[in-house]
Structures are given as C-alpha cells and as structure tokens.
Amino acid sequence: MGDSVKIYVAGHRGMVGSAILRRLEGRAAAGEPLVLLTRTRAELDLTDQNAxxxxxxxxKPDAVILAAARVGGIHANDTYPADFIYDNLMIQANVIGGAHAAGVTRLLQLGSSCIYPRAAAQPMAEDALLTGPLEPTNEPYAIAKIAGIKLCESMNRQHGTDYRSVMPTNLYGPGDNFHPENSHVLPALIRRFHKAARDGTQTVTIWGSGKPRREFLHVDDMARAALFVFDLDSATYARQTRPMLSHINVGSGQDISILELARLVARITGFAGDIRCDPSRPDGTMRKLMDISRLTALGWRPGIGLEEGVKDTYHWFLKHHDRLRG
Structure with missing residues (x-):
C-alpha cells in the first residue's frame, strides 16, 4: 500500500482514544488505506521527551491524533494539581514537538471545555479563550490544555504545519473511569447509584447544591467529531478557525443540572430512594455549555441522546464493573 496513511493514535487505551481507534479500524477494514500505530504506556512513556x-x-507517522492526557474530576484535580499540570504539559510538548521534529505536518489534539473562563458567557464560544479567570478547582489542568492549543497555533504560524485542536465538553461512555474518588461526575453517579440500588440504600447524597448545569457528549459522538475535524480540508478548517488557526468546540448543544442528571441515573440504575445535595462540597463552575455553531456550520451533528447514552454506558459498566479500579 504505497499510498497508505500511517496514523499514530496516542492514548489509544483511554476512553476517547479507544473510540477514535475503533472508528479508524472500521475505516481500515472497509478498505481505506490506513496503517494504525499505537503504543501502550509501558511501551512508550509520553512524558519522556527522548523516548x-x-x-x-x-x-515516521504521516499524522498524529493526540488523545493521551491525565484526566479526572473535581476531587482528582484538587488533590493532584501538580501531577495534572506537569503530566499534561509534558505529554503535549513531547508529542507535538516530537511530531514536528519528525516532519509530521498533520496533527489533531484533544483538549477540554475547562479552558474557558469560569464566568464566560454561555454558551462558550471559541473566542472566549483567555478572556477571564479560570475555575480554581481545575486551573492547573486547564492551563496545560490552553498551552497545548497555543503550541499547535504557534507551530502553524511559525512552521506552516496543520495542527488542529478540538475542545470537547464533558465526555462519557464505554471505557470511562468509574473510580469512586477520581472519576468525573457522570461515571461517579452511575457507580454510586448502582451500588445504592444493589445494597438497598435509602439515600444517596451528591456533591454540591445540584444546581450547576453541565453538557454531556457520548464518546462515540466525540470520536465521530474528532475524525470529522481531522478530515476537513485545510481551507475549510482555516475558514472556521481564523485568524489563529486555533480550536473548534465539540458538544451536544444541551445541558442538564447535576440534580436532574442524578435523577436520570437513579432511574436507569433502578435506585428508588431519596437524593440529597451536600452544599458544603464544591459546585465548580455553575454552567458550562459549549457554543458548537462553528462545528455544526460544517455539517456535523451529535447522534446519541443523553438518556440513550447513559443506558449504553450503564450496560457497559454492568459487564465490566468487577474489574474496574477502586
């Protein structure tokens, strides 16, 4: 296959990376001339620049998809801030810098909606970046992800590369982290309500006031969106990201309060008890809804509704929860 394209997927065992890899494998199986390159953490430490x-x-990959990151929820970000900023800065600098040094001109990196200011106007548009203070609970992680965006922008400006960034909203789905302390809100709720329903617990208490609103996107929709942006011709991408050739938001375009989300998870897991809020715990940003108009203007739409997606995730959890961490 002389015309084959070799793509390195960094972070292929993570929730997002594995979803992207599945889609690429499907395309290869359908006859697209792709050579897919992966390495486990044991095989390649992305924080090791020389390696x-x-x-x-x-x-010598033709293109790189950077889905590797150190991620976690409010508790993990608040407990391990040095690890979150250091590991993510190193991963991004090494992969993006290493790709450029090897002559790779196409790269897509995945970021996070936490890059936007705590008080950003809703929904959050791409040009809200760096217009105000960040949410303190995950500021170190957010600064690392902002640095990744700016590194890609700077490579494009100085070296004429085609390095792109997509900023997803809160993601969930098969392969998520269900750790009792270090997971994001949706998998944490699934685990807690499943356990409460199984054990006959009468009350579940959730962190915060329950009022913050969050947007959620199924990881398979994210994989579709990532490859949609990855495949755009350079002129089309440039039109949507001028003047900086920067980043594009990815989301569902809808949000839900944490309390409403808890009620949805309770119904799906079969929990029939009381749900209480603990306002002594941090809420984080009160609302985080992405403006996805740039992406939808290009023709992309999410395809998996929240209830359908949570059911799918819960079914995956039931099959795998015995071997999950924690």
Whole structure:
C-alpha cells in the first residue's frame, strides 16, 4: 500500500482514544488505506521527551491524533494539581514537538471545555479563550490544555504545519473511569447509584447544591467529531478557525443540572430512594455549555441522546464493573 496513511493514535487505551481507534479500524477494514500505530504506556512513556522523539523518528507517522492526557474530576484535580499540570504539559510538548521534529505536518489534539473562563458567557464560544479567570478547582489542568492549543497555533504560524485542536465538553461512555474518588461526575453517579440500588440504600447524597448545569457528549459522538475535524480540508478548517488557526468546540448543544442528571441515573440504575445535595462540597463552575455553531456550520451533528447514552454506558459498566479500579 504505497499510498497508505500511517496514523499514530496516542492514548489509544483511554476512553476517547479507544473510540477514535475503533472508528479508524472500521475505516481500515472497509478498505481505506490506513496503517494504525499505537503504543501502550509501558511501551512508550509520553512524558519522556527522548523516548517520544526516538519513536517519532523511527516510525515516521504521516499524522498524529493526540488523545493521551491525565484526566479526572473535581476531587482528582484538587488533590493532584501538580501531577495534572506537569503530566499534561509534558505529554503535549513531547508529542507535538516530537511530531514536528519528525516532519509530521498533520496533527489533531484533544483538549477540554475547562479552558474557558469560569464566568464566560454561555454558551462558550471559541473566542472566549483567555478572556477571564479560570475555575480554581481545575486551573492547573486547564492551563496545560490552553498551552497545548497555543503550541499547535504557534507551530502553524511559525512552521506552516496543520495542527488542529478540538475542545470537547464533558465526555462519557464505554471505557470511562468509574473510580469512586477520581472519576468525573457522570461515571461517579452511575457507580454510586448502582451500588445504592444493589445494597438497598435509602439515600444517596451528591456533591454540591445540584444546581450547576453541565453538557454531556457520548464518546462515540466525540470520536465521530474528532475524525470529522481531522478530515476537513485545510481551507475549510482555516475558514472556521481564523485568524489563529486555533480550536473548534465539540458538544451536544444541551445541558442538564447535576440534580436532574442524578435523577436520570437513579432511574436507569433502578435506585428508588431519596437524593440529597451536600452544599458544603464544591459546585465548580455553575454552567458550562459549549457554543458548537462553528462545528455544526460544517455539517456535523451529535447522534446519541443523553438518556440513550447513559443506558449504553450503564450496560457497559454492568459487564465490566468487577474489574474496574477502586
């Protein structure tokens, strides 16, 4: 396959990376000339600059999809702020810098909606970046992800590369992290309500006031969106990201309060008891809804509704929860 395209997917075992890899494998199976390149963490430590540069130089991928990151919920971000900023800065600098050093001109990196200011106007548009203070509970992680965007922008400006960034809203789905302390809100709720329903617990208490609103996107929709942006011709991408050739938001366009989300998870898991809120716990940002008009203007739409997606995720959890961490 002389015309084949070799794509390195960094973070292919994570929730998002594995969903992207599944879609690419499906395309390859359908006859698209793709060579898919992966490495586990044990095989390649992305925080090791020399190891990453040697890997890129040896394999010479045509394109890179950077889905590797250290991620977690409010508790994890608040407990391990140094780990979150250090690991993510190193991963991004090494992969993006290593790709450029190896002559890779196409790259897509995945960020996070936490890059936007705490008080950003809703829904949050791409040009809200760096217009105000960040949410304190995850500021170190957010600063790392902002640095990744700016590194891609700067590579494009100085070296003429085509390095793109997509900023997803809160993601969930098969392969999520269900750790009792370090997970994001939706998998944490699934685990807690499943356990309460199984054990006959009468009351579940959720963090915060229950009033903050969050947007959620199923990981399979995110994988579709990531590859949609990855496949755009450079002129189309440039039209939507001028003047900085920067980033594009990805989301569902709808949000839900944490209390409403808890009620939905309770219904799906079979929990029939009381749900209480603990306002002594942090709420985080009160609302985080993405403006996805740039992406929808290009023709992309989400395809998996929240209730359908939570049911799908819960079914996956039931099949795998015995081996999940924590």
């Amino acid at each position: 990453v540069r040697d890997f890129m130089a040896a394999e």
